Structure formats: C-alpha cells, structure tokens
Amino acid sequence: MANLREIKTRINSTKKTKAMTKAMQMVSASKKARAEQNAKSYVPYMEKVQDVVASIASGATDVTHPMLSSRPVKKTGYILITSDRGLAGAYNSSVIRGLVNTLNERHKSKDEYVILAIGRVGRDYFVKREYNVIDSVIGLPDQPSFSDVKAIARKAVGMFAEGTYDELYMYYNHYISVISSEVTEKKVLPITNLVPATEGVSASYEFEPSAEAILEVLLPQYAESLIYGAILDGKASEHAARMTAMKAATDNASDLIRNLDLVYNRARQAAITQEITEIVGGAAALE
Amino acid sequence: MKTVQVNIVTPDGPVYDSEVAMVIAKTVSGEIGVLPGHIPLVAPLTIGGVQLKNAEGKSDFVAISGGFIEVRPDKVSILAPSAEVASSIDLARAQEAKARAEERLKGKKDEVDFQRAELALKRAINRINVHEGNV
Numbered sequence: 547m548a549n550l551r552e553i554k555t556r557i558n559s560t561k562k563t564k565a566m567t568k569a570m571q572m573v574s575a576s577k578k579a580r581a582e583q584n585a586k587s588y589v590p591y592m593e594k595v596q597d598v599v600a601s602i603a604s605g606a607t608d609v610t611h612p613m614l615s616s617r618p619v620k621k622t623g624y625i626l627i628t629s630d631r632g633l634a635g636a637y638n639s640s641v642i643r644g645l646v647n648t649l650n651e652r653h654k655s656k657d658e659y660v661i662l663a664i665g666r667v668g669r670d671y672f673v674k675r676e677y678n679v680i681d682s683v684i685g686l687p688d689q690p691s692f693s694d695v696k697a698i699a700r701k702a703v704g705m706f707a708e709g710t711y712d713e714l715y716m717y718y719n720h721y722i723s724v725i726s727s728e729v730t731e732k733k734v735l736p737i738t739n740l741v742p743a744t745e746g747v748s749a750s751y752e753f754e755p756s757a758e759a760i761l762e763v764l765l766p767q768y769a770e771s772l773i774y775g776a777i778l779d780g781k782a783s784e785h786a787a788r789m790t791a792m793k794a795a796t797d798n799a800s801d802l803i804r805n806l807d808l809v810y811n812r813a814r815q816a817a818i819t820q821e822i823t824e825i826v827g828g829a830a831a832l833e
Numbered sequence: 834m835k836t837v838q839v840n841i842v843t844p845d846g847p848v849y850d851s852e853v854a855m856v857i858a859k860t861v862s863g864e865i866g867v868l869p870g871h872i873p874l875v876a877p878l879t880i881g882g883v884q885l886k887n888a889e890g891k892s893d894f895v896a897i898s899g900g901f902i903e904v905r906p907d908k909v910s911i912l913a914p915s916a917e918v919a920s921s922i923d924l925a926r927a928q929e930a931k932a933r934a935e936e937r938l939k940g941k942k943d944e945v946d947f948q949r950a951e952l953a954l955k956r957a958i959n960r961i962n963v964h965e966g967n968v
Contacts, residue, residue, distance in 0.1 A: 587846030594842055594912050598875060598903050692844035692914055751903075754876035755862045763861075763877040764901060767914075774844055 550817065553810040557803055564799035570633070571792035577688050578724070578785035584689055585721065585778040592775050599737070599768045602757060611758070612707060613765040616736050622652070622659040623711035625702060625734070625773065627718035627780040628668030630684055635791035637719060637727070637784055638667040644729035645717045660711055662702055664777065680710070688781065695777055699770035706735045706769075718776045719783040725790055727783035734772050737765060834888045837869040841883070841895055841911045848916045849885070849895055856909050857884040858902050867904050874904040880955045882963040883911060894919040896963035898956050922964040931957035 603614060626645055628638045645661075653659055656678055663669035663682040672679050683698045706714050713735060720730040753760050834854050841849035856867040859881035867874075878900050885893045900913030934954035938947065 584845075588844055590840075590847055591842045591844050591912060594840075594903070594910055598901070598910075598912070602875065696914070750873065752872055752874040754860060754865070754874060759861070760875055760877055760901065763899075764875075767900070767912075771844060 550810065550813055553806060553813060557806045557810060560799050560803050560806065564796055564803065567792045567795040567799060571789055571796055574785050574789035574792060578782065578789055580689050581778070581782040581785050582721070585775075585782045588775060588778055592771055595764075595768050595771050599764055602751065602753075602760065602764065603737070611761045611765055613703075613735055613737055613769065614761075616738065617712050619712045620658075621711040623662060623702070623705065623714040624649075624659060625662045625664065625714065625716045625718075625776075626668045626672070627716065627777055628663070628665035629784045629788075630666040630686070632667060633791060634784055634788040635794070637787035637791075638665075641717055641719050641729050642668060642671055644731070648717075648731065662698070664698065664780075680705075686777070686781075688785070690774075690777055690781065692774055695774045696770065699773040700766070702773060703735070703766050703769045716773065716776050718780040719787070721779050721783035721786060724786045727787060730776075732772070732776060734769055737768065835869040836888055837867070837871075837907060837909055839885055839909045839911070841897075841913065841916050843913055843916050845915070849893070849918060851885070851887070851893075853885045853893075854888050854890075855884075855886040856902075857886070858897075858911065859883075860902065865902075867902075867909055870906050871904050871909075872906070875901060877901045878911070878913065880952070880959050882959065894963045894966060896922060896956075896960045898959070917960065917963075919963050919966065922960050924961065924964050927957050927960040927964065931961065 624645060626641065628641060632638065649659060656676075660678045660680045661672050663672060663679050664684075664686065666684045669679060669682040669684060673682075681698070681701060686694055702714060705711060713733065716730075716732045716734055718730055718732075719727040721727050836852040836854050837856070839849065839851055839853050839856055840847065854869070858865055858867070859879050860876040861879055862876070865876065878897055880898050881896075883895045883897050885895065887893070895911075896917045896919070897911065897913045898915045900911065900916075903910045903912070931954060934950050934957055937950040938954060
C-alpha cells in the first residue's frame with residue numbers, strides 16, 4: 547500500500563486540478579451564453595439577406611453572375627473551422643475527421659483541393675500532414691464581430707472569383723445543444739438552390755441601377771455572411787464542447803478524490819492499528 | 834399620416850426598428866426618398882447617413898457602412914455590414930478612427946492598403962457627420 551504522504555500529495559494535486567477545470571467550465575459557460583446570443587442576433591440579418599438574394603436570383607431568370615453558375619470543378623476549396631485551443635473534448639477531432647473522410651472519398655490526389663483553415667488546431671493538423679493549406683486565420687476572439695471575420699470571408703470569396711477554386715465548402719460544428727453538436731458541410735459557392743428563408747417573398751423588385759449591379763454587391767455579401775454565420779455557430783459549439791469537457795473533467799476529479807480519500811483513510815487506519823499493535827506488543831514483552 | 838415599418842439589420846443584430854413616414858437613403862446611383870406604399874425596390878447603398886422621418890416630422894439619423902436597401906410597400910429593410918444610430922455613436926472613437934485613417938493614407942502607397950484606409954476614413958467621417966446631424 548502506498549504510503550500516507552504520497553496519497554495526500556495526490557489528493558492535493560487532484561483537488562487543484564479540479565479547481566482549475568471547474569473554473570474553466572464556468573468561464574466556458576458564460577462564453578457559451580454570449581456566443582449563443584451572438585448566433586441568435588445574427589439570424590435576422592442572415593434571413594433577410596437570403597430572402598433578397600433568393601428573390602432576385604429567382605425573379606430575374608436572365609441574370610447571370612459567376613457566383614451563381616456552376617463551372618467544371620478542377621479544384622475545390624474547403625473552409626475548416628476549428629478552435630485555437632484544445633481541451634474541448636471531441637470538438638476539433640470530429641470536424642477534422644469529417645473533413646479528412648470527405649477528402650479521401652472525393653479526391654484522388656492532394657492537388658484537387660485546397661484548405662482554408664480557421665483556428666490553430668485545424669491548421670496545425672493539416673500543415674503537419676502537408677495538405678494544401680493556402681490560407682489560415684488564428685486568434686479570432688471568442689466573440690468575433692463581423693469585422694473580425696470580414697477579411698477571411700472576403701479573401702475566400704475573392705479566391706473563388708479569381709478561379710483559385712471552382713467550388714467552396716465549409717466544415718464546422720453546428721451547435722444543437724449544450725451536449726450535442728453536429729459536423730456540418732455547407733456549400734458556399736457557387737450559390738445554388740436558394741430558398742427564401744421566410745414565406746411569401748415573391749415580390750418582383752425594381753432594381754436600381756440594375757439587377758446585375760445589385761448582385762455584384764449582394765452575392766459577395768451573401769457568401770461572406772454565410773461564412774460569418776458558420777463561424778458564430780462554430781464558436782457556440784466550441785464553448786459548449788469545452789464546457790461539457792471541463793464538466794466531465796471536474797466530475798472525474800471528484801470521483802478520483804473520493805476514491806483516494808478512501809485509500810488514504812484505510813492506510814491511516816492501518817498505520818494506527820499497526821502502531822497500537824506494536825505498543826501492546828512492546829508492553830507485553832516488558833511484563 | 835401613413836407610415837412604413839423600417840428595419841435596419843446588421844450581422845451583430847438589429848439596430849433600428851420603427852414606424853416612419855419617410856426614409857431618405859444614399860444609394861450608389863443617388864439619393865432616394867421612400868414613402869409608404871413604394872413599389873418593391875432593391876438598391877445598394879454607399880457609406881452614408883440614412884434619415885428616418887417619423888409621423889411628427891422628427892428625424893432619426895443612422896450611419897450606414899454600405900449594404901443595401903430593400904423596399905416593399907409595407908416594409909423597408911436596410912441590411913448593412915455595420916450601422917449606428919446617431920445617438921449611440923462614440924464621437925471620440927470616430928475621430929480617433931479618422932485620424933488613424935488619415936495617418937495611414939499619408940504613409941502607405943500600397944494600393945490595397947490605400948483603398949482600405951480610404952474606406953475607413955469615409956466611414957469615420959460619415960459617423961462624425963451623422964452624429965452632428967448633417968447628412
């Protein structure tokens with residue numbers, strides 16, 4: 547049996563770990579609440595943009611725009627949204643696994659696609675394995691505002707326009723609830739099957755100056771807002787995943803401490819019993 | 834007086850929601866005034882101020898950084914990357930941003946940076962103007 551002091555040290559260190567995971571859990575919980583709020587307040591904007599884009603694109607059939615038309619796919623772009631830090635349970639590994647599986651399924655060689663990594667974990671994973679990571683963003687704040695994301699979104703849309711890739715997908719964790727999120731693939735570009743988010747949008751618009759000019763402004767904005775929406779969604783599930791992971795860690799630490807306490811008490815009891823036996827034995831020998 | 838519902842929405846949430854008698858906005862092809870019952874219209878906006886006149890003839894001003902306006906007979910929506918109601922504009926911060934952008938315009942010759950600084954300057958000036966109520 548381990549000696550008393552060793553067990554005591556272990557109990558103490560586990561207690562300290564527990565205090566830390568507990569604190570991280572609470573930090574994540576409050577961040578999660580904010581992130582959820584952000585994602586929610588973003589919905590009206592997204593729906594509106596989608597409505598207008600859908601009604602323009604469907605209303606004016608003679609309108610063409612490079613972002614609306616599919617072209618032969620020579621190269622595919624993938625945006626991967628992960629977190630910058632670990633300790634978030636399966637948050638990062640599941641989305642990375644999802645992307646890797648798809649890549650293996652769809653492509654024969656690494657030349658057929660490029661990756662845009664948002665988040666350090668994803669970037670490091672793919673850079674280390676020598677995938678084609680053409681751009682990466684790390685150090686996004688926990689509550690990204692639109693201006694934080696604009697640069698990467700604009701770049702991603704710009705590279706499609708320049709022909710760096712012919713279609714663009716996003717991989718991220720869609721927030722469902724605190725305990726569950728879902729790896730989601732979303733096609734960003736070209737923009738296809740647009741459906742109005744709300745019913746009853748069939749107004750045929752006047753365009754000022756012209757439908758083409760409006761699509762020119764609107765479509766990049768739409769694609770950018772899709773990406774921003776995914777990042778917000780990803781952030782919400784990141785904080786939720788971290789919160790759950792930290793809760794599990796805290797619970798584990800509690801279990802461990804309880805067991806160690808038992809072992810400690812048993813050892814202490816044994817030591818006392820042994821001492822008494824020795825004293826009694828010593829006294830008996832003197833008689 | 835007839836009124837129309839106006840929504841100003843940004844990615845960071847709704848900024849303005851009210852019944853107004855008239856909307857005056859700056860589109861890329863010029864200034865437009867929208868009254869209730871306007872035919873459906875979509876137009877991109879430039880960086881500028883939007884004036885919203887309510888039924889009593891009082892005006893609210895909102896600084897807009899681009900985006901577009903969607904008009905329907907009973908509803909007007911403005912979607913912009915960012916928008917600030919005049920009363921909530923932080924003047925000191927806007928002036929700081931203006932000074933920063935001017936500084937950068939002097940220094941940089943790189944075209945992309947130049948454009949960005951120019952846009953930043955426009956936005957800052959717009960915010961200051963809207964705050965002071967001259968649109």
